[in-house]
Amino acid sequence: MPTSIFGPYTRTIFTGAVITGLLLFSFTYARVGVWIEVQPFFEWMETTWFGLIGKTWGAAFASIQAIHLIGLALLGGSVIVGDGRVLGLILADVPARTIIDRAHKVFFWALMTLLATGIFMACGVAMKLYYLPVYWYKMLALCTGVFFHFYIRKPLLQRELEDINPWLLKAVGVSSVMIWFTVAATGRWIGFSG
Amino acid sequence: MDELIYNFAVWLDDTRWSAMLHESYYMYNWVESTHVMTLMISLGMLFLIDLRMLGYALPDVPASKIAQKLSIPMAFGFTVMFITGISLFYAVPVRSAQSVWFRVKMVLLVACAVNAYLFHKRMNESVSSWDNDARAPSRIRHGAALSLGFWTIVVICGRFIAYDWFDCDYDQSGFIEFVAGCVPGQERF
Numbered sequence: 087m088p089t090s091i092f093g094p095y096t097r098t099i100f101t102g103a104v105i106t107g108l109l110l111f112s113f114t115y116a117r118v119g120v121w122i123e124v125q126p127f128f129e130w131m132e133t134t135w136f137g138l139i140g141k142t143w144g145a146a147f148a149s150i151q152a153i154h155l156i157g158l159a160l161l162g163g164s165v166i167v168g169d170g171r172v173l174g175l176i177l178a179d180v181p182a183r184t185i186i187d188r189a190h191k192v193f194f195w196a197l198m199t200l201l202a203t204g205i206f207m208a209c210g211v212a213m214k215l216y217y218l219p220v221y222w223y224k225m226l227a228l229c230t231g232v233f234f235h236f237y238i239r240k241p242l243l244q245r246e247l248e249d250i251n252p253w254l255l256k257a258v259g260v261s262s263v264m265i266w267f268t269v270a271a272t273g274r275w276i277g278f279s280g
Numbered sequence: 281m282d283e284l285i286y287n288f289a290v291w292l293d294d295t296r297w298s299a300m301l302h303e304s305y306y307m308y309n310w311v312e313s314t315h316v317m318t319l320m321i322s323l324g325m326l327f328l329i330d331l332r333m334l335g336y337a338l339p340d341v342p343a344s345k346i347a348q349k350l351s352i353p354m355a356f357g358f359t360v361m362f363i364t365g366i367s368l369f370y371a372v373p374v375r376s377a378q379s380v381w382f383r384v385k386m387v388l389l390v391a392c393a394v395n396a397y398l399f400h401k402r403m404n405e406s407v408s409s410w411d412n413d414a415r416a417p418s419r420i421r422h423g424a425a426l427s428l429g430f431w432t433i434v435v436i437c438g439r440f441i442a443y444d445w446f447d448c449d450y451d452q453s454g455f456i457e458f459v460a461g462c463v464p465g466q467e468r469f
Contacts, residue, residue, distance in 0.1 A: 144443060144445075148439055148440055148442075148443055149436065152432075152435050152438075152440075155316065155435050155439065156323075156327075156432055158320060159319040159320055159322075159324045159327055159435075160324060160327050160328075161320070161324075162319065162320020162321060162323075163320065163321075163323070163325055163326075163327055163328045165324075166320070166321060167325075167338075167350070170353075176349055176350070176353070177341070177345065179345070180341050180342075180345060184338075184340055184341060185338070185341065188337065188338040188340070189338070191337070267317070267320070270317050270320060271313065271317060274312075274313045274316055274317060275309075275313070278313075
């Protein structure tokens with residue numbers, strides 16, 4: 087059984103393997119086949135109501151972009167507070183469990199806002215995104231972030247923090263901040279490309 | 281007044297560093313990206329403080345502690361935003377100075393500053409009596425809601441600056457020309 091081999095970190099190790107596999111797949115020639123396969127999906131996105139509104143009504147697109155930024159601010163806030171507490175840099179005199187759990191709730195709703203507004207925006211410029219390498223880097227970073235947050239960080243931090251190796255805690259906190267800032271940076275760079 | 285602002289913007293536009301910043305693809309994009317991404321630190325902290333006062337985030341953490349501890353990264357974030365914001369204005373001074381959205385944003389930033397001052401003053405006067413309550417008293421909540429509203433509109437205005445709907449080089453209504461401060465016969469946009 088994997089559990090007996092990897093001990094209490096089974097899920098963490100398997101998720102790490104999935105993320106590594108995703109990264110390896112993305113940087114090999116195998117991705118081209120999938121890229122060609124998904125083209126009709128992107129063409130279809132532009133024909134949806136979201137796509138039509140996004141393409142024809144600039145003010146709606148810009149307003150949704152602004153809400154996307156507000157979601158980004160909230161997500162950034164929750165990550166900095168949650169991971170700042172994990173690293174012992176912010177609110178160190180408040181129980182870590184309280185901060186981590188409460189910050190996760192904010193993170194969840196911020197992520198939902200970002201996904202909803204992000205899907206709307208992607209529909210408006212779907213074919214442009216399809217041909218932009220930086221868009222795929224962002225999706226890669228986003229998938230890594232979601233997998234990391236829900237399948238590595240969250241289960242790990244549900245344990246008693248005193249029982250977790252402090253170096254592992256630090257690695258998780260730093261990784262989380264770096265991943266989400268990479269998601270934001272690649273997203274910003276989409277605006278400068280194409 | 282509009283002419284004075286326009287002439288000042290034209291003078292800025294003529295400076296060597298303004299042209300260099302505007303024409304440098306990577307430098308301009310780095311400055312703009314930093315301005316937008318610092319939202320995660322500045323507004324991220326501010327929204328958490330406001331949501332705490334409204335009882336929607338971190339309700340079981342003392343309000344004074346949230347306000348005090350998060351104000352440090354928030355101040356850092358706003359400092360970076362301020363520096364990058366001035367740089368962005370400096371890179372495109374004429375169009376920015378005559379942007380309706382930029383002008384509304386500047387007015388709202390002043391309103392945000394006044395609101396923040398009153399919010400902290402009222403909070404410091406009374407926080408000891410409600411520090412551990414999930415929701416702050418109504419006066420503080422109103423300040424927090426105003427802050428959320430103002431900053432949301434600031435972000436929207438900031439995003440809208442990129443669009444040319446109300447630029448002075450298009451035919452605009454008298455009202456828009458007044459708000460944007462378009463100068464008759466201006467040659468620079």
